[in-house]
Amino acid sequence: MLGEWVIVTPKRADRPFQEQAKECPFCPGQSETEGEWDVLTLDNKYAALQAEQQPIDIDHELVIGAPAHGFCKVIIQSRDHNEQFENMKDSQLNKVMGEYLRVTEELQEQRGVEYIMLFENRGKAIGVSLNHPHSQVYALPFVPPRVERELTQFKKHRQKYGNCLLCETIENEMKSKERIIREEDDFISLVPYGARLPYEVHIYPRNHISNLLELKGSLQQLGSMIRDVTRRYSNVFQETAYVMVFHDSPSNGKRKDWHFHVEFYPPWRDSSRRKYIAGIEQGGWTYTNDSSPEEKAKELRMAL
Numbered sequence: 120m121l122g123e124w125v126i127v128t129p130k131r132a133d134r135p136f137q138e139q140a141k142e143c144p145f146c147p148g149q150s151e152t153e154g155e156w157d158v159l160t161l162d163n164k165y166a167a168l169q170a171e172q173q174p175i176d177i178d179h180e181l182v183i184g185a186p187a188h189g190f191c192k193v194i195i196q197s198r199d200h201n202e203q204f205e206n207m208k209d210s211q212l213n214k215v216m217g218e219y220l221r222v223t224e225e226l227q228e229q230r231g232v233e234y235i236m237l238f239e240n241r242g243k244a245i246g247v248s249l250n251h252p253h254s255q256v257y258a259l260p261f262v263p264p265r266v267e268r269e270l271t272q273f274k275k276h277r278q279k280y281g282n283c284l285l286c287e288t289i290e291n292e293m294k295s296k297e298r299i300i301r302e303e304d305d306f307i308s309l310v311p312y313g314a315r316l317p318y319e320v321h322i323y324p325r326n327h328i329s330n331l332l333e334l335k336g337s338l339q340q341l342g343s344m345i346r347d348v349t350r351r352y353s354n355v356f357q358e359t360a361y362v363m364v365f366h367d368s369p370s371n372g373k374r375k376d377w378h379f380h381v382e383f384y385p386p387w388r389d390s391s392r393r394k395y396i397a398g399i400e401q402g403g404w405t406y407t408n409d410s411s412p413e414e415k416a417k418e419l420r421m422a423l
């Protein structure tokens with residue numbers, strides 16, 4: 120009824136939670152993590168998508184089921200079980216960003232990949248099964264609906280006004296600065312004007328850059344912007360929990376209109392109370408935000 124795909128993976132129900140697992144499988148010296156490494160990318164053992172499945176043309180209107188073709192990677196971001204983003208050293212941060220770029224480039228070469236989504240799930244409140252610092256990459260055989268919707272908005276705006284939606288947003292936000300959290304030479308972080316969640320934060324490159332590959336020269340600064348957001352979160356929340364997603368340009372063709380950005384979705388409405396995604400949000404995809412983005416931006420600005 121929605122014209123969107125669901126990835127059905129009954130086998131993933133077996134994946135471990137750390138309370139059950141005796142030792143952390145991502146700490147050095149385990150069967151998958153032997154040898155020398157600083158950042159390590161593995162195939163997800165409990166992958167939702169399988170490379171050995173044959174990709175088929177799923178855009179055809181008669182296709183309602185398809186093999187779950189794609190790639191699921193896990194990027195272990197440090198040897199140290201406790202080196203989360205908020206306390207990560209510069210040198211390690213650079214290695215993590217470099218690996219994000221390398222994995223993205225590698226997966227873009229694979230056939231049947233339409234979109235690469237890189238994300239980090241963090242904290243018990245998000246349902247994270249392993250605490251060791253790690254992020255994940257899904258290389259999908261389709262462009263996911265949320266990205267498709269943003270792409271449509273980018274295109275509409277360009278057709279109507281002749282410029283980029285995000286470039287214009289940045290220009291407007293820089294006038295009042297009331298929702299800005301941090302400004303650097305190449306990036307800004309802010310609580311968006313239309314934040315769906317109280318502590319939603321976006322990081323935007325200040326120049327029109329469509330994807331991670333074009334960001335090569337300022338990857339280091341992107342890393343420190345990410346660390347900065349997570350530090351603020353860990354000072355404000357009793358439990359550091361968030362979802363971080365890279366909104367990179369779709370892999371094929373449609374790059375020019377896209378403006379790369381990173382989005383954070385924390386599950387909190389204040390320092391310890393949950394924001395629930397309930398009736399109006401789930402039933403209507405309409406969000407109620409009972410805080411003001413300007414106040415939350417101020418709170419996050421003051422958090423460091």
Ligand SMILES: [Zn+2]
Pocket residue numbers: 143144145146199200251
């Ligand atoms: Zn560990």
Ligand SMILES: [Zn+2]
Pocket residue numbers: 283284285286287326327328377378
């Ligand atoms: Zn732009």
Ligand SMILES: [Zn+2]
Pocket residue numbers: 269366380382
């Ligand atoms: Zn986005």
